[in-house]
Amino acid sequence: MLGAALRFAVGTATVAASGWVLRALQGSPKAVGARPDEIWAVARRSPHYQDGAFVNIDPAASINLESEQRNLLIRELIGSRDATRPRKPIPLAVPPKVDTRPLDLAASWYGHSTALIEVDGYRVLTDPIWSRRCSPSRAVGPERLHEVPVPLEALPALDAVIVSHDHYDHLDMDTIVGLAQTQRAPFVVPLGVGAHLRKWRIPDSRIVELDWHESHTIGELTLVCTPARHFSGRLLTRNTTLWASWVIIGPRHRAFFGGDTGYTKSFSEIGMDHGPFDFSLLPVGAYHPAWPDIHMNPEEAVRAHLDTAEAGKGLLLPIHWATFRLAPHPWAEPVERLLAAADSAGVEVVVPRPGERIDPTGQTRTPAEPAPTFDPWWQQES
Structure with missing residues (x-):
């Protein structure tokens, strides 16, 4: 997570010293979660945990926030406020009455990286x-x-809640606590993230922690x-x-959830081991030259989809855009670039609008209903 809350993305002493963190923590210190010593006992069992920290398979370049780059980024964030925010309200899908009948294949995007698959x-x-x-x-x-687009308590019964990592735009204390109260599903999370949930009094019986290549x-x-x-x-x-991506495998269909990631050679290995996927939900936003390895741009998302999908098959649904202002690029640019790259690649x-349910099999349509038409809802006139 990057952008206006710069501190959370990079953890630099410069931003901390500015007082932003101190002001933020006046809200809810408990939301910070577990301390490193409370996480260590679980984290240390992983071969990806080295010298007190988890490491990437593909090394990621350090976030470049030297004084000149940092000043440029701040100028971009301040100077691009009009472009990085929609001029009109983002249209929400009008959700139908909650259907308690789950489908064989569908995805409802609620904004950012939140989706019901x-x-x-x-x-x-x-x-x-x-x-x-x-x-x-x-x-x-x-x-x-x-x-x-949908109240938390209006969600249908869930079978699982998965989390990609512990940044605030992906792991939200109030939402997790609310789901613990309204749902019975387990929280399936990467190693160490369970410590945050236990800090928030989520029962151990509701928490499943996995390392890369482990399954539940x-x-x-x-x-x-x-x-x-x-x-x-x-x-x-x-x-x-x-931090992790997730493969979701049923008896007949399978989906891939990228979470929050830069492009990695691991995508082709995931495709070979678990694909091809009927649905790929991949991040396309919050990119910037200062952090080229930890967030994908739209063209890289198309490449990642091709790595994990059978040629000419599988839908790509963009996530990690249009909900929070985390980078200085125009708010709708990610999807425009994505469509151009996907068209060239045949993807x-x-x-979907926030709240919209994508049903590629047409199970929710009657025989008389036409297939939905393409709707560029993000294109806003002045």
Whole structure:
């Protein structure tokens, strides 16, 4: 997570010294989560945990925030405020009455990296964040560009909640606590992230922690924790918890959730081991030259999809854009670049409005209903 809340993305002493963190922590210090010493006992069992920190398979270049680069980034963030925010309210899908019948294959995008993925009758919720800000504070930090399309308590019964890593825009304390109260599903998380949940009094019986290449089975559903190229941290310490992508496998269909990641050679290995996928949900936003290895740009997302999909098959659904202002690029640029790159590569892309359910099999349509038409809803006139 990067951008207006710069501190959370890079953990630099410069930003901490500015007082942003101190003001933010006046909101809810508990939201910071577990201390490194509370995480260590679980993290140390991983071969990817070295000298007190998790490491990427593909080394990621350090975030470049030398004084000149940092000043440029701050100028871009301040100077691009109009372009990085929509001129009009982002349109939400009008959700139908909650359908308690899960589909064989579907995905509902709720904004950022939060999606409800349906595979062969199972429902998996990804990186849930219902809070107005992705921050430990309710007063400071990146704020939503659109409303939450569905109340948390209106979600249907879930089979699992998966989390990619512990940054605030992917692991939100209030949402996790709310789901623990309204759902019975387990929280399936990368190694170390469970310590945050235990800090928030989520019972151990509801927490499943996995290392890369480990899996968890729920009935006929298999969730595989797979590598990503990123980092972790909720305050000044970094990489004490693992980050991951996720493979979701049912008896007949399978999906891939990229979470938050830079491009990595691991995608082709994931495709060979677990693909091809009927659905790929891949991050396309919050890119910048200062952090080229830990967030994909839209062209890299197309490349990652091709790495994991059978040629000419599988849908690509973009995530990690249009909800929080985390980088200085125009807010709708990621999807415009994605569509151009996907067209050249022959990749089929679906771009739902927040709250919209994508049903590629047409199970929710009657025979008389036509297939939905392409809707460039993000194109806003002045």
